[in-house]
Amino acid sequence: MAKLFSFGFWNALAGIILRNRAIIFITIIGITVFMGFQWKNMRFSHSEANMLPDDHEVNIEYQKFLEKFGEEGNLIVMAVKDSSLFTPTKLKAWNDFNNSFKEYEEIDLVISIADLKKLTKKDNPARFELIPFIKDSSYTEKQVTSYKDELFNKLPFYEGLVYSKKSQTVQSALYLKKDIVNTKIRKKFIIDVLQPAVEAFEKEYDMDIKISGMPYIRTMNSQNIMDEISVFILAALLVTSLIFFFFFRSLRATLISMTAVIIGVMWAFGLLGILEYEITVLTAIIPPLVIVIGIPNCIFLINKYQQEIKKHGNKAKSLQRVITKVGNATLMTNVTTASGFATFALTESKLLKEFGIVASINIIALFILCLLVITIIYSYMPQPKERHLKHLGKGWIEKLMDWMENMVKTRRVTIYFSSVIILIVSIIGIYTIKVSGSLLEDMPKSAGFYKDIEFFEDEFDGIMPLEILVDTKRKQGVLKLSTLKRMEQLQELLEETPQLSKPISIVSLVKYSKQAFYNGNPKYYQIPTSQERNFILPYAKSFESKSGVMKSYVDSTGQYARITTFMKDVGTEEMDRIEATLAPKLEKIFPKDRYNVSFTGKALIFQKGTKYLVWNLTFSLTLAVVLIALFMAWMFRSWKMIVISLIPNLLPLLMTAGLMGYLGVPIKPSTILVFSIAFGISVDDTIHFLAKYRQELKSNHWRIKKSVLASLRETGVSMFYTSTVLFFGFSVFMISSFGGTKALGGLVSTTLLFAMLANLLLLPSLLLSLERSIANKKTLKEPTFKIIPPNDNEEEAEETLQEEE
Incomplete structure (x- = not known):
């Protein structure tokens, strides 16, 4: 029935x-x-895809950080590497240009050379005051030279924030309001306001402005996705x-x-x-x-x-x-x-x-x-x-089918030998595959914003924020001298790590306070001693409540401190090595019984999410293989047929994995997706072939050779047509400017091409070679239902039977 x-x-x-x-x-x-x-x-x-579940420990730690300090990915930076900047005309134009962004409601804070404040000591009463670094609205050549000398040689507090000492690159910081960072308002500001303003300035003053920061990168990346759809x-x-x-x-x-x-x-x-x-x-x-x-x-x-x-x-x-x-x-x-x-x-x-x-x-x-x-x-x-x-x-199709038929009939040993060689070479290649958790790796390398990312990595040692949350387990514990010294030790460790930039924290402000106490002498930019702390404390107390740095890097209770560094575009494996190297040193600096120290931030979440996603994709691929195997078992009711059907579909996947190893294509969300997509599509050809083979066996009274060759002739043309369309169709993705999408297109196309050859050559060869064990009525039981309806003679008989019933 x-x-x-x-x-x-x-x-x-x-x-x-x-x-x-x-x-x-x-x-x-x-x-x-x-x-x-x-x-x-x-x-x-409008935000980075969070690939971790909400209840994952890394996400929980990040949410804890956000509760204390709010959104951390709200910084846009603009930089100029141009010696002509320090001339009266261009410096004034640059400062005016940065000041113009303060008029926009999307901007929370602008920090440029014009906005810099110097910490100075005042007496009667004892206090610290912030005075403008640049006091005049217009300046002479002599003043500009003086500003340049003071900035690069006497204000170490601003190194890495406003300037890069090694190349005298100057940067400005635009802090977006935190409530618009993950909304379409951010995109509208960057596309409609920031970019046109930068282009106009560059044209008028013949200067090259580099732009970066996570909000900018995310916006430009999103725009590229829209354009490519x-x-x-x-x-x-x-x-x-x-x-x-x-x-x-x-x-x-x-x-x-x-x-x-x-x-x-x-x-x-x-x-x-x-x-x-x-x-x-x-x-x-x-x-x-x-x-x-x-x-x-x-x-x-x-x-x-x-x-x-x-x-x-x-x-x-x-x-x-x-x-x-x-x-x-x-x-x-x-x-x-x-x-x-x-x-x-x-x-x-x-x-x-x-x-x-x-x-x-x-x-x-x-x-x-x-x-x-x-x-x-x-x-x-x-x-x-x-x-x-x-x-x-068509004659050429007939010739192709003749060639395949001849290979299956006379060259099966060659087919098996080639398959074994491919398998061995592929397994060797698989052992060389690496896992990548790079946030920037798939981004379009030819895009202007990617070139800007490379510039900032070179000049400022990174652009992706990595946050370190220090819990002192007691109120006002951050401001204790012992804690500050421990934080400084950690920052020195981070500075020694080439993949990370110079850290920013409350320690920088404390060191600047000592420099200010000694009348701005840069050699005193260091943590004060316990004795010096007693002298400096009266000056610092009047300043603490007014300092934005204090609020940004120490929570309201004084229990939690934040250390911000920026990391280069490192992969998952390299980040794991960095963490493994820092972990024992970190535990030594901050004993676990007195402190809790954790790494967090969007860059780290993305990397941890990549590893989690790779595991999930591996699970989904395994599940897909099991489900399709069960599906084949339901259709053919033979475990031997399951094995035979999976061999020509798993071999192309192994070959592609090996190819990735040899070509240096890492395992990442976009590339591991290849295997599930390709397997789900390539198994279709196997189903078509085996269904037709099952039908031909019955029609030809279980004559194996005749049934296999008839199935090859019948399904071969359609399989070739569809595989060709799929090959060129997925190849379309290779025009993408995104590395991941490009790899997806190339790898799926390659896998499907080899899957077609495996289904047209290896599958029929296996059926012919194993005819005694699989091609009998006991092994090939009547299927649960027919995938391919009966031939004309069978159809007429069934129609007659239906009429009689």
């Missing part, structure tokens, strides 16, 4: 679709219009339509297919709007992914329609058979592909969860769309002419 239900269901469905085609088509138009209205709910991510969609449509037209040589078939996938893209955007998911680097690839995966559906459906027309010339019967004969098989392959994506939804990463949900739903929706749109549109159109069917007998 399972067989009859499968055949009968699709037969009945075909009748429903063709009888109600007008209503169904109007419904599709209505849903598409509704989905279009949901686009208004789409939004781009439309490029990807157009490129995917163009490439797949050209390949489709090359195979079918039919403008009509090409336009119908494009209509189906374009509607699929509109539904994909609509679903993102309905679910109110942010568009991230991952969800941004879903619309072009829909196009690339949708075209193979169209190839199977249109190819079958044209084959039926060529066979008997009856349009209505042909459309019915498209649904009954291809619908079930195409549904199963789409289900396996969707299952591969759906495993992401079972991870604890929000980023992967959203991607998995949207991708899997869209793949199933895309199958329904392709089936309905193609059959309904063709039902209203004239029957294909002879010229539309010419591609079915």
Whole structure:
């Protein structure tokens, strides 16, 4: 009855679709219009993707930090490395330019040369006062020279903050208001205000201004993602339509297919709007992914329609058979592909969860769309002419099939030997793969903002904030001299680490206080002794309540202190080494019974999140393999067939992993995604082949060789067509300026190409070589349901049986 239900269901469905085609088509138009209205709910991510669950210890520590000191990623820096800056005209222009940003409500604080204050000692009463570094609104050449000398030689407090001593680069800091950092207001300010102002200044004064800081990097990165979405969609449509037209040589078939996938893209955007998911680097690839995966559906459906027309010339019967004969098989392959994506939804990463949900739903929706749109549109159109069917007998396709058949019949040892060599070489390559947690690695290297990042890394030793939270376990514990000395020891350790910049903390202010007490002499820029502290304390008390540095780096209770450093774009492994090196020294400086010291900050969260995400992706890939293996077991009811079906699909994945090792492509979220996507898609060819093989065995009275070669001939053309479309379709991602997206495109294309060869050469070879153990009625039991409906003779018998019942 399972067989009859499968055949009968699709037969009945075909009748429903063709009888109600007008209503169904109007419904599709209505849903598409509704989905279009949901686009208004789409939004781009305005913050870094947090790949860790909310209850992860690293996230908990970060939230604790935010409660004490607020948002830490609100700094935008602008720098000039130009000796002509220290001339009266240009210095005044630079100061006026920076002051102009104070007028904007998005800006909380501006620190530039014009805003610098000098800490000075005053008597009667004893106090410290902040006086302007530059007092006049206009200055002479002599004054400018004096300012330059004093800044670089007498104000060590501002080194790393306002200037780089090694190259005399000057930078300004714009602090955005913390409540707008993760909103679209930030983007509007940077794109509409900051960038045009910088460009105008550069043009007028012939100076090169470098811009960086996490808000700026995130905004420019997000803008690049937005710009690339439309490029990807157009490129995917163009490439797949050209390949489709090359195979079918039919403008009509090409336009119908494009209509189906374009509607699929509109539904994909609509679903993102309905679910109110942010568009991230991952969800941004879903619309072009829909196009690339949708075209193979169209190839199977249109190819079958044209084959039926060529066979008997009856349009209505042909459309019915498209649904009954291809619908079930195409549904199963789409289900396996969707299952591969759906495993992401079972991870604890929000980023992967959203991607998995949207991708899997869209793949199933895309199958329904392709089936309905193609059959309904063709039902209203004239029957294909002879010229539309010419591609079915192409000579070069026949030659390709002859070559594959000859390899499988006579060169199986060569195929096995090549497979073993690939396996050994791949395993060696896998051992050289590294894990990368770089926040900047995937960003477009040719973009101006990336070149600016490199400039700041070189001049100021990093741009990504790394925060250290010191808990003294007692109120006012930070300001104790013993604690300050311990913090200074830690800062010296950080300064000795080449991947980190000069730290900033309350220690800097305390050292500056001593320098001010000794009338600004820079050699006294150091922690005061206990005796000196008693002299300085009366001066410092009047200053502490007014100091913004105090509030920024010590909490209101005086129990918690913050040390901020900036790190270069180091990978996960290098960061782990830094932590491992610092940990024992840190414990020695801050005994655990008296202090709690923890590293936090967005840069660290991203790196920890990368490792967590890689683990989740490995889990999802393993789960996908298990699910698809269970699916094969359900279809074929044979564990031997499961093993045989997995071999040609796992080998290409191992080969790709080995290739990554040899090419130096690290494991990171974008590249490990390759394996789940490629496995979910490549196993479709295996299902098509084995389903046809199972059918041919029965038709040919269990004659193995004849059944294998017949299956190769029958499914080979469609597998070649679809794999070619997928290869070039995913290659579209290689035009991306994002390293991760580019790697995703290249690696998936490569994997699918080798998966096609494995399914067309290795799989049939295994079936022929293992014929005695697997090709018998005991091993190949009757499947739970038929993926491919019966042949014409079987079909007629089943129809007769249905009528009798």
